Amino acid sequence: MMVQALEPREERILDYIVRLYVRRAEPVASSDVRRGLRLKESPATVRNILAELDEDGFLDQPYTSAGRIPTDQAYRYFVDYIIPQQSFLRVSQSASARVGALAHQRQTAILKRDCEGIRELADALGMLAIAMEDDDTDAYGLSHLLSQPEFREQAAVQRIAHLVDHAEEVFGAYRDTGERVFIGQENPVREAEDCSVFYISDGSGSARHEVLLVGPTRVNYEEVSAFIRNFFKP
Numbered sequence: 073m074m075v076q077a078l079e080p081r082e083e084r085i086l087d088y089i090v091r092l093y094v095r096r097a098e099p100v101a102s103s104d105v106r107r108g109l110r111l112k113e114s115p116a117t118v119r120n121i122l123a124e125l126d127e128d129g130f131l132d133q134p135y136t137s138a139g140r141i142p143t144d145q146a147y148r149y150f151v152d153y154i155i156p157q158q159s160f161l162r163v164s165q166s167a168s169a170r171v172g173a174l175a176h177q178r179q180t181a182i183l184k185r186d187c188e189g190i191r192e193l194a195d196a197l198g199m200l201a202i203a204m205e206d207d208d209t210d211a212y213g214l215s216h217l218l219s220q221p222e223f224r225e226q227a228a229v230q231r232i233a234h235l236v237d238h239a240e241e242v243f244g245a246y247r248d249t250g251e252r253v254f255i256g257q258e259n260p261v262r263e264a265e266d267c268s269v270f271y272i273s274d275g276s277g278s279a280r281h282e283v284l285l286v287g288p289t290r291v292n293y294e295e296v297s298a299f300i301r302n303f304f305k306p
Contacts, residue, residue, distance in 0.1 A: 075129075075149050083154065084109065085121060086130055090142050090150045094292050097221050099139030144256030144289060147268065151253055151293050190283065197296055199287040200232065202239055205280070209239040222266065222288040231263040235286060243282055246271040256289050270296060 078086065088109055089100045105111070106118045113121075122140055125131045130149065131140040142150075194201035194213025198220065201212045214236070223229060235242050245260040246269070254260070254269045270285040285296065 075145055075152075077153060078130075078149070082121060082125060085118075086125060086142075086146060086149065087154050089131065089140060090146055090154075093142055094290050097290060099134060099141050101139035104139065142289075144258065147255045147289055147293070148258070151255070155294060155297065193299060194285070197285065197287070197291075197299060199285050199291065199296070200235075202236060202242075202284040202286065204239060204243055204282045207240065209236075211236045211239075217287065220288050220290075222290065228266065231266065232286070234263040235261065235284075243284065246284065247273065247282070253293075268293075270300060272300060 077083075085105055088105060092100050092104065092108065102115065102119045102122055105122070106113070106115060111118060122131060126133060126140070130143060130146040132143050133140050190201050190203050190210070191212040195216055198213070198216045200214050200217040203210050203212070214232070217223060217232065218229060223232065242261050242264075246254070249260055249271075251258075252271055254264070254271070256268070257265050259265050259267065259269055264286065266289070267286050268289045268291045269287075272283045272285070274281045285300075287296070
């Protein structure tokens with residue numbers, strides 16, 4: 073999904089909305105934006121900027137009186153434009169501590185089939201990790217994923233179950249794309265269209281090791297990227 077770069081002011085507002093929604097899982101009101109960013113613009117101007125971001129496909133307003141939530145396009149912009157501009161990944165202190173502790177305990181990369189490491193990684197991220205090696209598939213972190221508000225409905229649970237039950241087919245779909253981060257409807261598997269999926273692979277042929285990290289589109293992309301960078305080193 074290719075999108076045009078925003079003006080600095082619009083990008084700053086979108087950045088704030090994405091980060092706040094990731095934390096709260098609640099629509100973000102224009103008053104939240106103005107107060108949180110300490111904007112000098114009038115409330116009407118801020119509302120107009122949000123309306124423009126709506127029209128450009130970055131924000132959605134579930135209800136007329138509700139605040140905005142990021143769209144798949146907003147998350148893609150965040151991953152492609154905003155994160156790379158950071159001089160370093162701003163991971164929380166607790167997340168950094170988890171990365172350091174796990175890395176210290178592991179003498180080999182998770183992709184070398186350290187199953188306990190994958191389990192701890194999934195738990196720390198609150199995501200589902202599906203790992204495959206030599207046609208042997210394991211899944212970790214399912215309970216953490218299903219605790220997220222996006223997966224409270226039975227239909228959403230069934231879609232996640234499909235990913236686990238058809239893991240070999242699912243891995244094939246991601247493997248053929250050559251991409252690494254899939255957001256919402258970018259996913260090649262219909263059952264994952266409400267999720268963000270990180271595909272990680274190492275080796276080839278019978279020595280191939282693969283992991284899918286599955287979370288809501290509201291996943292903390294910076295934190296997940298930091299974990300991947302620490303664990304899945306080239």
